Amino acid sequence: MNIASLFCTNLWPDPPKFEIQKADIPFICFRVVTRGLYRNLVVDSLRKNIDTCHRTGIEKFKFEVVTDTALNLNASLFVREIVVPKEYVSKNKSLHKARALHYCLEKEINILSDDDWIVHLDEETIITEGSVVGLANFATKELGSLGQGVITYANESVVNWWTTLADSVRVAIDSGLMKFCFQKLHRPLYGLKGSFIIVKSPVENALGFDFGPRGSIAEDLYFALEAWKNGYKFNFVEGEMWEKSPFTVADYIRQRKRWFVGRMFTLLSPTCLDGIASTCGFFGQLDTEFYIVQKEQNVRERSTSDVV
Numbered sequence: 001m002n003i004a005s006l007f008c009t010n011l012w013p014d015p016p017k018f019e020i021q022k023a024d025i026p027f028i029c030f031r032v033v034t035r036g037l038y039r040n041l042v043v044d045s046l047r048k049n050i051d052t053c054h055r056t057g058i059e060k061f062k063f064e065v066v067t068d069t070a071l072n073l074n075a076s077l078f079v080r081e082i083v084v085p086k087e088y089v090s091k092n093k094s095l096h097k098a099r100a101l102h103y104c105l106e107k108e109i110n111i112l113s114d115d116d117w118i119v120h121l122d123e124e125t126i127i128t129e130g131s132v133v134g135l136a137n138f139a140t141k142e143l144g145s146l147g148q149g150v151i152t153y154a155n156e157s158v159v160n161w162w163t164t165l166a167d168s169v170r171v172a173i174d175s176g177l178m179k180f181c182f183q184k185l186h187r188p189l190y191g192l193k194g195s196f197i198i199v200k201s202p203v204e205n206a207l208g209f210d211f212g213p214r215g216s217i218a219e220d221l222y223f224a225l226e227a228w229k230n231g232y233k234f235n236f237v238e239g240e241m242w243e244k245s246p247f248t249v250a251d252y253i254r255q256r257k258r259w260f261v262g263r264m265f266t267l268l269s270p271t272c273l274d275g276i277a278s279t280c281g282f283f284g285q286l287d288t289e290f291y292i293v294q295k296e297q298n299v300r301e302r303s304t305s306d307v308v
Helices: 002-008 039-056 096-104 129-141 161-185 201-207 219-229 249-267 270-307
Strands: 028-034 061-067 079-083 117-122 146-152 197-200 234-242
Touching (some): 028 039, 039 061, 129 197, 197 201, 219 234
Parallel strands (some): 028 061, 146 234
Antiparallel strands (some): 117 197
């Protein structure tokens, strides 16, 4: 699919431009999940990201910081802090980030309407003007129910060159494999990252994140498969966001280990099996359509030869 992307997508696009009127942009909620251990990092990211939104010219937005430990952020029109109570337990006893994300969807916590959009970010994610434009175009034109864009890792100060170089592979995958799957097939055949995701509010409310303990390890992938199973359309978001790679090789290995275990649990889940069946049906449909077109073409050719 990386090779297919070379021929089917633009790998060197121009910076995205507004394709809509700014007044028509719906409300966008940037949702940041954190354990609350690095307050300065969260505050610095918020400051940069809010400034970027203002420079871009969008007005209807808010950053929701969902944290296990209170950060005591300054009250603002553009910032809302949500502290997940220690005693909170979801129906399926989900853990970690999935637990926090599902808490945001509880009726007494959720303040979003069905016309709003949610953008998921990590605590260190830095949005760019291009990504804000891409998100605004995506949401206003409703190019899909869910979308994802490219994340790059060497834009600001680099803490560890080894892990940053290793993450460069992810940039290639985002720009090739993931872009092709989302933009051309509209399906998450490769999965979904946990950041730079845009989801329409009613879609997230319908799916939730209450996937249980095993589904909580790679909640982003599980969420993508649930959305796919329920027939929601995926698409690609123009622009890029910035993140930092793990600071140490040990952190990098632990991160990959968690991803591997989470993907294995997801692979063995009923949701994944339904996704595989959907994939087979999708490609089977393509084969059937190709066969019908070829058959009709052969019939026309025979009819023409008979007339001659």
